[in-house]
Amino acid sequence: MVILQHPDETKKALSTVPILELSLTRCSVYRGLDFNHQQELQGLIHNAAVQVALLFPTKHAKPISDWGTMPGDPRLQPTTKASQSRALIVLDGTWRNVRELMLINPFLSALECVYLPEAEGRYRIRKAPEKGQxxxxxxxxxxxxxxxxxxxxxESKLLLAPFEFMIQYQIQRMGTAVYRKNYN
Incomplete structure (x- = not known):
């Protein structure tokens, strides 16, 4: 897992990236705007033994469940060593921040893009502009x-347990009345 974090996100007290860094054994986080010359990241992207995808919903993106499958029949898994090692790049920031990262780092647009099936967000103390974000x-x-x-x-359960705790703690600290007024 590779996370490219927009600098604005590093300032947010309720950022979830620190939980990811502590929870995942193979998680690299790069903070900044311009990753074009980040040697370790560029080495990973250009490594023929690693299949890299960007989690980003472009019009050409395919479902993440199809990532690594052979064209034509999604049930056939690739057998080459090169396709067995995978790295997923995730952008961390608001949608505006993420679009900025995409513009500054044109190599991201050249990557295979995958998207998640629509899921209901559980981050009740932040307002998402659209459902499924x-x-x-x-x-x-x-x-x-x-x-x-x-x-x-x-892994998902391990990640989401501290996340849920963080949300509940924040709701408790703000009080039920404030939470209902601002988030219900």
């Missing part, structure tokens, strides 16, 4: 579940 931690959990249901179920 998830926090970064929810998107990562859903991606893990879609790519490998058995592994993903365990």
């Amino acid at each position: 998830l926090s970064t931690i929810e998107a990562v959990g859903a991606a893990l579940l879609a790519v490998d249901p058995l592994f993903g179920l365990r």
Whole structure:
């Protein structure tokens, strides 16, 4: 898992990326705007032994569950060593921030793009502009579940437990009346 975090997100007290960093054993986080010359990231992207995809809903994106399948028959899994190692890049920021990252880093547009099936977000203390928009931690959990249901179920539960605790703590601190007024 590779996360490209917009600088604005690093300032948010309720960022979910720290939970991901502490929870996932293979999670690299790069913070900033311009990743065009980030050598480690570029090395990963250009490594023929790694299949890299960007979690981003472009019009040409395919469902993440089809990532790594052979064209024609999605049930056929690739057998080459090159396609067995995968890296998913996730952008962390508001939709406006993410569009900025896409513009500044044109190499991202050249990557295979995958999207998540529409899921209901559970981040009750942030307002999503549209239904189905998830926090970064929810998107990562859903991606893990879609790519490998058995592994993903365990990992998704491990990721979302501290996330749910964080939400409940914030609601408790703001009080029920404030929460209902602003988020219901």
